[in-house]
Amino acid sequence: MKRVIFGAVLLLAGGCSSSANSTATAPLRVGTVVVEPREDINAGIYVGVIEEENSAALSFPVAGTLIRLYADEGERIRKGDLLAELDPTSALQARDAAQAALEQARDACGRLQKLYDAKSLPEIQWIEAQTRLRQAEAAYGIAEKNLGNCKLYAPFSGVIGPRRMSVGETALPGVPVLTLLETARVKVRFSVPELEIASMKADSRVRVGVPALGDSLLDAGQLEKGTVANPAAHTYDVRAALPNGDGRLLPGMVCRVTVTPAGAVEELAVPVRAVQQSGDGSRFVWRVEGDSVVRADVRTGRFVGNDVVIEQGIRPGDRIVVDGMQKIGQGSKVVLQ
Known part of the structure; x- marks a missing residue:
């Protein structure tokens, strides 16, 4: 039925062209396109969105009052940059207390060492002194780490x-x-709709156009197909790296994704309105x-969509008329719009 309607439209358009005055002296203004071979005639076109490769929700391992934020949303930072800081007062006091306890344990252990070497100290007391020293060292290490954890890098x-x-x-x-x-x-x-996901191969060619970057075209990597469908839309998520x-692509940017089957053959296609039909068909x-x-x-x-x-x-490189052909005939002089 679609071809019958198409033929009827072409016949009507052709009839208009055949009655045109091809001897008009003034050049006629027409719209044209240059025919170029295309691999993407059979391509699937989808709306996509840019996502980050990896994300991390950063938090402090200790509790405290947030006193400084060193980075704003959208700011680019490097590995190791200081991002935020908690009030270190409590952690600093705990570290100082642990340090004092450690120094006391070391001094006590040093005094008892002399008695132990002189065999004037029971073994059990010497073991207890060493245990207290190790506990003090561990407590100091924890307090020192908690103080360092007040800064987020x-x-x-x-x-x-x-x-x-x-x-x-x-x-x-x-948190x-x-x-x-x-x-x-x-x-x-x-x-990708479930009816198309099976035909989408990992080696398909993926090109991405990003309106926010002036519709610049980027070649993506291998496709990664999701295995669980959206139960409401009956679609599968597909990703490509x-x-x-240069950091121009930002998460959330909307883009136009063209997926061309691997090994697609170049073909010529023109807008349907450019094709005319004469009385003999x-x-x-x-x-x-x-x-x-x-x-x-x-x-x-x-x-293929609005093309045929x-x-x-x-041949490739031919310039054909797509608009303004109603009054032209064989040999008509034209100027390009």
């Missing part, structure tokens, strides 16, 4: 994501303060040669 380079706390709030162990996103490499994630050394397009147009008979193939594949009649 970046475990890897990346971009600061959402901040979960503000200065003055009480941080609890394991996220901020999120760090690793963006040296990112992934594009898009949803993207290099991001033959189809043709108007090809621009110099400052005029000539009729080029074509053989059409399958429809041309199997014969035109």
Whole structure:
């Protein structure tokens, strides 16, 4: 039915063209396209979103009052940068107390050492003194570590994501303060209908266009297909890695994903409206040669969206008319819009 309707439209358009005045002296303004071979005619087109390669919700291992935040959302930081700090007063006092206890235990152990060497100290008392020293050393180590844990450092380079706390709030162990996103490499994630997921191979060619970056095209890596469908939409999540050394790609950017089957053959396709049909049923397009147009008979193939594949009649690099052909005829002079 679609081809019958298409033929009827072409016949009507062809009738208009055949009645055109090809002897018009004034050049006619027309819209054109240059035909180029394409591999992506059979490609699937999807809407995707950029995601970080890795993310970490950073938290303090100790409780305390948040007194400083050194990084804002969206700020790029390096591994080892100081990100946040708790009030160290309590941890500092605990460390000083543990240090004093350690010094006392060392002094006591040193005094008892002389008695033990002189065999004037029972063995059990000497063992107890050594045990107290080891306990004091362990307590000091814990206090020193807790003091160091009052500062939060970046475990890897990346971009600061959402901040979960503000200065003055009480941080609890394991409760996220901020999120760090690793963006040296990112992934594009898009949803594929269940009817198409089986035909999507890992070696398919994936190209990503990002409107936020001026529609620049990027080649993605191998596809990673999800194994669990969305029960409501009946789609599967698919991901592909993207290099991001310059850091231009940010998590959340919307993009256009084109997936072309591996080994796809280049074909020629033109907008459906460019193809005309004459009274005898033959189809043709108007090809621009110099400052005029000539009729080029074509053989059409399958429809691909708003385009139709041309199997014969035109070559790569040909410029054909797609708009303004209603008044043109063989040899009509034209100017390009």
